[in-house]
Amino acid sequence: MSLGKVAVIGAGPGGLAAAMELAGRGYQVTVYEKQPYIGGRTSRVQLGEYKFDRGPTFFMMPQLLEEMFQSVNRSLHDYVKLIELDPLYRLQFGDVHFSPTRDEAQMLERIEELFPGNGQGYLRFMKEEGEKFNRVSPLLQRPFGKLSDYISHDVFQALPRLNAIGSVYDRLSRYFSDERLKYAFTFQAKYLGMSPWECPGTFTILAYLEHKFGLFHPIGGVNRVCQAMAEVIREYDGVIATSCSVKRVLSKNGKAVGLLLDSGDKIDADHIIINADFATAMSRLFEPGELRKYSPAKLAKKKYSCSTYMMYLGVDREIKMPHHTVLFAENYRANVHDIMTKKVLSQDASIYIHNPGIIDASLAPQGKTALYALMPVPNLSANVNWDEQQERVKEAMLNRMEQEPELKGFSSHIKEEAIISPLHWRNDHDVYEGATFNLAHTLDQMMLLRPHNRFEELGNCWLVGGGTHPGSGLPTIFESARISTRLLMAQDSKDRIRVGGSASPIHKQKEATQWK
Incomplete structure (x- = not known):
């Protein structure tokens, strides 16, 4: 017997983790995802025969996700093969190469x-x-x-x-x-x-x-973790509806009661979980004027992270670089100041290079390389014309990368490529102001001052992801899902007791088992 219907907006890692926890505990769960793929910023990019992680490129603290799988009687390691990275990464300061372990x-x-x-x-x-x-x-x-x-x-x-x-x-x-x-x-x-x-x-x-717990690479990419959660959801009869966009959260008497899809269909639900980009969701998913705390004017005053310029390059030769390499700007402090304070494109940029093929042969054919490069840049609150700057930034990144001995001449071997600029993050991936890492983690946007897991503007509505407590990054996103689902289940348990009187011994035992 179902404990209730839950509709999850967004199949990012937070939404999938929440859906897995609830489906495995007896809820009827449906995840609605606008894109034709799952994972959000943790999805896969495929260019011909080359495969890439769209965003996060390593996995940290797997014990957290192991606990979440165990809570629904599954083992993470039946779905995902993790390889620990040693060294953690190579950090390059001019001619000095430092490889922490x-x-x-x-x-x-x-x-x-x-x-x-x-x-x-x-x-x-x-x-x-x-x-x-x-x-x-x-x-x-x-x-x-x-x-x-x-x-x-x-x-x-x-x-x-x-x-x-x-x-x-x-x-x-x-x-x-x-x-x-x-x-x-x-x-x-x-x-x-x-x-x-x-x-x-x-x-x-x-x-x-x-440095304490290590960094891990899931074979197939970090997106494989999202695929694993999706498999468990389906095993518990949950549904993941891709290419299915949500237009509105429906409410009645101060509580969320369902969804209006772009198709015009109305979906009834006992609970709504929002995993969409926080500020974008607040701007689009509610009737104008319905939210007081998160009006467009108040959202615009909040602080947001920087953005990223991404390159995904299919190279028809082997590249013998470490799994992670960070090329620090000659003047790193000035580089960061350009991005975060002056909000301009830095002439002396830092670049991150991801070369997972060095340990994972599944991402490109033999003798070829799926190479990923990222440059932190200002978000769209900056006065940068990305239609004009995109090619210039690309050439600057390639020129800097070519200075590395392992990458000398590699540009002529690029057979596939894709770019995500801040403009693409906003227009194609619904990321508010292209702020790739969501709300900034300033003191006035942490803990109680961050949007709450139990959405305070509407009953039976819950937040998961980087835009709620405890914050951005995969481990904390998974924690947000665990916090929100526990609150949801605790509320339901109290409601059942209020409606039906004292819980029976059998019901109490069931609740105790669910919380283990």
């Missing part, structure tokens, strides 16, 4: 060789940031919907370790004296689309997570 002894040796005198700072970083993570992680696993949520033991435990006053860069300056080494542990702020000089010091835990 999770092996502590090797890491100390490499740091002392390249950045003498900084080894002890690394050990302090791992110890102190580990203690911080242990205090902060409970706050990322539960909702913040009202002021009283701050009055709890875990908040008081975490407060002395939050490091919210001061930036990621400030925090790393306590551990390291060499600027390049600071950048090696602060560039992760870009995962949130922010500057390490502006990102709250709390987020030094991003680098800690990489």
